[in-house]
Amino acid sequence: MMYELVDVKLLYGQRVALSIPAMLIGKGERVALMGPNGSGKTSLLKLMDGLIGPSEGRVLLEGKTVVKPAPARPRSVYLHQYPYLLSGTVAYNVGFGCRALGMDAREIRRRAEEAIALLGLEGMEGRTNRALSGGEAQRVALARAMATGAEILLLDEPSASADTASVALIAEAIRRCSEAGTTVVFSTHDEDFTRALEGRRVRLNAGRIENDEGGAA
Amino acid sequence: MREAFTLLISGDAETWGIVARSVRFSFLSTIFSLLPGVPLGVALAVGKFPGKRIAVSVVNAMTAVPTVVIGLAAYSLISRSGPMGKFGWLFAQAGVVMGQTLLALPVVVSLSYTGLAKLDPRFHETLTTLGTKPLLRLLITLREARSVLIAAAVAAFGRVTGEVGVSMMLGGNIRHLTRTMTTAIALDAAKGDFERAISLGLVLLVIALGVNLALHFLTASGA
Numbered sequence: 429m430m431y432e433l434v435d436v437k438l439l440y441g442q443r444v445a446l447s448i449p450a451m452l453i454g455k456g457e458r459v460a461l462m463g464p465n466g467s468g469k470t471s472l473l474k475l476m477d478g479l480i481g482p483s484e485g486r487v488l489l490e491g492k493t494v495v496k497p498a499p500a501r502p503r504s505v506y507l508h509q510y511p512y513l514l515s516g517t518v519a520y521n522v523g524f525g526c527r528a529l530g531m532d533a534r535e536i537r538r539r540a541e542e543a544i545a546l547l548g549l550e551g552m553e554g555r556t557n558r559a560l561s562g563g564e565a566q567r568v569a570l571a572r573a574m575a576t577g578a579e580i581l582l583l584d585e586p587s588a589s590a591d592t593a594s595v596a597l598i599a600e601a602i603r604r605c606s607e608a609g610t611t612v613v614f615s616t617h618d619e620d621f622t623r624a625l626e627g628r629r630v631r632l633n634a635g636r637i638e639n640d641e642g643g644a645a
Numbered sequence: 646m647r648e649a650f651t652l653l654i655s656g657d658a659e660t661w662g663i664v665a666r667s668v669r670f671s672f673l674s675t676i677f678s679l680l681p682g683v684p685l686g687v688a689l690a691v692g693k694f695p696g697k698r699i700a701v702s703v704v705n706a707m708t709a710v711p712t713v714v715i716g717l718a719a720y721s722l723i724s725r726s727g728p729m730g731k732f733g734w735l736f737a738q739a740g741v742v743m744g745q746t747l748l749a750l751p752v753v754v755s756l757s758y759t760g761l762a763k764l765d766p767r768f769h770e771t772l773t774t775l776g777t778k779p780l781l782r783l784l785i786t787l788r789e790a791r792s793v794l795i796a797a798a799v800a801a802f803g804r805v806t807g808e809v810g811v812s813m814m815l816g817g818n819i820r821h822l823t824r825t826m827t828t829a830i831a832l833d834a835a836k837g838d839f840e841r842a843i844s845l846g847l848v849l850l851v852i853a854l855g856v857n858l859a860l861h862f863l864t865a866s867g868a
Contacts, residue, residue, distance in 0.1 A: 479770055497776045506774040512767035515789060528777040576775065 429490075430455045430502070430580070430611050431476060436485035438471050438635070445471050446635040448485075453613065458606045458627030461615040467632040469615035470509070473582040476613065477506035489580075502579035502611075509585040509615075511569030513557035518549055521557060521568050525576040536575075543571035546604065548597045562589030570598060574605055581605060583614035587621045599624045649843035660841055664848050667825040670738070671806040674745035678753045678801055683794060686757025687786060691769070701758060707751035712810030719744040720814050736817035741825070744811035749801035756800055760793025761786065796863040803856035807849065 431453035438446035446468040453459055461469045474480045475487050478496030487494045490502065498504065505525070513521050523540040531539070544550060547567040552560075560568065566589055573581055586602070587595045595618075602625060606612045616622055622629060631639040652660050689701055721727050723734040723743065734740035768789060772782050787794060805811075809827035816823030818832055826845045833842035 474770075477774055479773060496773055503776065504774070506770070508767050508770070510767070512765055512771045514768075514771075514785065525775045528772070528775040528781060530778070572775075 429453070430457070432486075432488040432491070433475075434486045434488065436475065436482045436487060438468070438475065438480070439483040444635050446475070446482075448472075448635075448637060451630075451637065451640075453611065455611055456606065456609050457611055457613075458602075458625055459613045460622045460625065460627060460629045461613065461632060462617070462622065462629060463632035463638070466634075468635040469632055470584050471635075472632070473506055473584055473613060473615060476580075477504050477582050479506060503576070504580035504582055505573040505576060505578040506582040507569055507573050507584060507586060509588050510562070511565055513560070513565055513568060515557060517553060518544070518555050518557075518560070518568050519553040522549070522571045522575055525572045529576060539575040539577070540571075543575035546574065546601050547571040561591075563591050563594035566590050567594055567597060567601075570601060574601065578610070580611045580613070583612065585615050585617070587616060587618050595621060596624075646843060648840040649847060652840055652844040653847065657844075660844055662821070663824055663826055663829050663845060666823075667806060667827075668852075670741050670745060670812070670825060671802050673742045674749050674805050675798055675802045677742065677746040678749035679794075679798055682750050682753030682797070682801075683757050683787070685754045686761055686797070687783065689754065689758040690761035690764075691786070704751050704754045704758065708755050710751075712748060712808040713814065714810075715748050716744055716811040716814035719747055719811065723815065735815065736819060736823065738816070738823055741812050741816040741823050744815040745805040745808065748808060748811055749805050752801045752804050753797050756797035757790075757794060760797070761790050763793075764790060792863050796860055799856055799859045799863065803853065803860075806852055806856070 429452050431451070433448050433451040435450075436446060436448045437444060461472060463469055471480070475482055476489075476494065478487075478494040478498070489504070494504075514524060519540060522543050523536040526536040526539050544553060547570055549564075549567055549571060552564065557565070557568075566586060570583070570586060573583075581602070583602070586598050590598060599621060602612055602614070606625075606627075614625075629639070629641045630637060685704075689697065689704070719740070720735070723729045723732065723740050725735070732739070734743060764786070768786075772785065777785065807827065809831060812818070812823070812825045812828050813831065816825070816828065818824050818828040824832075826849050830842045830845050830849075833839070833845075
């Protein structure tokens with residue numbers, strides 16, 4: 429099992445943001461987290477990435493407590509709903525994740541070119557982060573995450589700020605990564621996007637799992 | 646006033662020598678304050694440690710300490726009987742630069758901290774999720790906050806260029822050695838030599854205006 433959540437509680441002050449007695453996510457699964465604003469989707473993704481820790485319980489990745497930065501594989505990358513791009517060009521941003529992992533320049537270029545092609549960003553390599561639309565920025569950030577070869581992608585509403593064409597490109601890129609064995613967990617309000625990607629659906633409400641279609645818990 | 650302009654336009658060696666010395670002292674002390682000041686600002690902004698709020702308050706308070714108090718503290722350090730007396734920095738150029746560095750340091754730390762603390766939280770999370778190593782993280786943080794850091798340097802330069810207490814106490818206003826624009830103005834005004842005092846005052850005004858304009862544009866571009 430890739431992820432195992434055991435008696436996880438996340439408190440913001442007195443408020444219970446998440447309360448998940450048990451949840452399992454298998455390797456290579458494609459999981460859509462759905463639910464209204466404030467239902468805990470973003471918190472759950474951040475917990476799974478180790479960006480925040482649970483107030484109670486354990487989040488296990490291949491049997492080990494999730495910590496960030498990850499000491500060993502498998503690696504996860506979390507993508508914000510409105511991603512942060514560094515000052516610089518599209519090519520610089522897409523390659524940055526590989527650079528952060530210490531890859532050499534040739535490998536960075538090769539992976540960046542692949543990811544740029546996958547997300548339909550050809551011809552935009554020289555454009556700066558400030559000159560991108562929301563959907564383009566989303567695709568650049570997704571390309572950055574995918575170029576790293578992460579085994580787990582945790583995507584916070586990846587289609588939220590994208591236009592129809594971008595949504596189709598993002599869905600296709602996610603599908604291809606998933607088919608290559610990457611575990612993908614994404615939050616969304618978009619039923620069409622979820623349908624296009626198929627897979628498991630977990631509905632959250634007020635921090636609790638309300639419905640899990642095809643889940644192990 | 647006309648004589649003051651004449652001094653400047655005629656290229657009076659002593660007047661321009663004082664200007665050059667002042668700018669050199671200010672430039673060096675700004676550089677020396679940036680070296681520890683920026684890392685300290687980064688540590689305050691991204692570090693989590695007990696007493697952080699107190700440390701921030703102390704640094705902010707230090708930016709408002711009168712220059713003569715800084716001068717007095719530095720004097721006690723480099724005077725013959727002080728712990729650094731053996732270096733012979735009192736009434737020497739090194740003493741003025743050291744004092745001005747102490748004066749600029751809190752400005753650099755405070756402004757670096759303020760600017761870096763305002764960086765988008767998504768920036769830090771992005772670096773974390775991508776597994777960025779500490780050194781690259783520091784470099785990228787400085788790169789993202791470069792306009793803030795340049796603004797801190799410009800503000801520090803402005804602070805030391807216009808100060809008189811430290812230069813007077815540690816440099817002794819020695820002609821051709823430690824005399825700066827501000828100490829020269831104080832001396833010339835006291836002697837009644839207003840031409841040079843006014844000419845140096847005009848140069849100081851131009852520098853102050855330039856520093857403020859630079860700060861305005863840098864902070865605007867940073868926003």
